[in-house]
Amino acid sequence: MARYTGPSCRLCRREKTKLFLKGDRCLNGKCSIEHRSAAPGQHGASGSRAKEKEYGKQLREKQKAKRYYGLQESQFKSYFVEADRTEGVTGENLLILLERRFDNVVYRMGMAESRKEARQLVLHGHFRVNGKKATIPSMLLKAGDVITVREESRSSAKIKELIEGLDSRIAPKWLAVDKEAVKATLEALPKREDIDFPFEEQLIVELYSK
Numbered sequence: 018m019a020r021y022t023g024p025s026c027r028l029c030r031r032e033k034t035k036l037f038l039k040g041d042r043c044l045n046g047k048c049s050i051e052h053r054s055a056a057p058g059q060h061g062a063s064g065s066r067a068k069e070k071e072y073g074k075q076l077r078e079k080q081k082a083k084r085y086y087g088l089q090e091s092q093f094k095s096y097f098v099e100a101d102r103t104e105g106v107t108g109e110n111l112l113i114l115l116e117r118r119f120d121n122v123v124y125r126m127g128m129a130e131s132r133k134e135a136r137q138l139v140l141h142g143h144f145r146v147n148g149k150k151a152t153i154p155s156m157l158l159k160a161g162d163v164i165t166v167r168e169e170s171r172s173s174a175k176i177k178e179l180i181e182g183l184d185s186r187i188a189p190k191w192l193a194v195d196k197e198a199v200k201a202t203l204e205a206l207p208k209r210e211d212i213d214f215p216f217e218e219q220l221i222v223e224l225y226s227k
Contacts, residue, residue, distance in 0.1 A: 088115075111218060128144075143166060143173070
């Protein structure tokens, strides 16, 4: 399945919540979900949708998580399979795996305005992991890994803008960000309580367990 290239705000309206797909725009009055809260399409606008059934709730929760992290269906399913065979609670394992993605960590450290932008910056080779160039957005980072900005990239106007904005970014507690050196260290793996987005991951587990 091809990656979605349509309007990002349409996805937020479909899931009836902000997915923070457009960076700072989602935090100000320009966010379209604040002006057009109805789901997209003819039935969403008319409010004539049937009452959502259990399967519908499970599907929407999966779609919400998939879109929040910017993944395709096959990618998301592979993370679920990995989470299911890992010791612990499957739903929590799934979210922790998603948080450990390289592009997500770049976003969390404040070096991108959205996960989509983080993915592009990673693909273009602007970052290093433990001193080595890394260009795979899906790479899973582990405790102790250090992310730095490639020295040659610091002259880029976009990278300069992001570095200047680091002071206004708040990183999660599992990620230590040195704003002067422009680097981030995974002090530990994220825990479920560190993920502040209101996921109901058990619904995703129920969906894939059918």
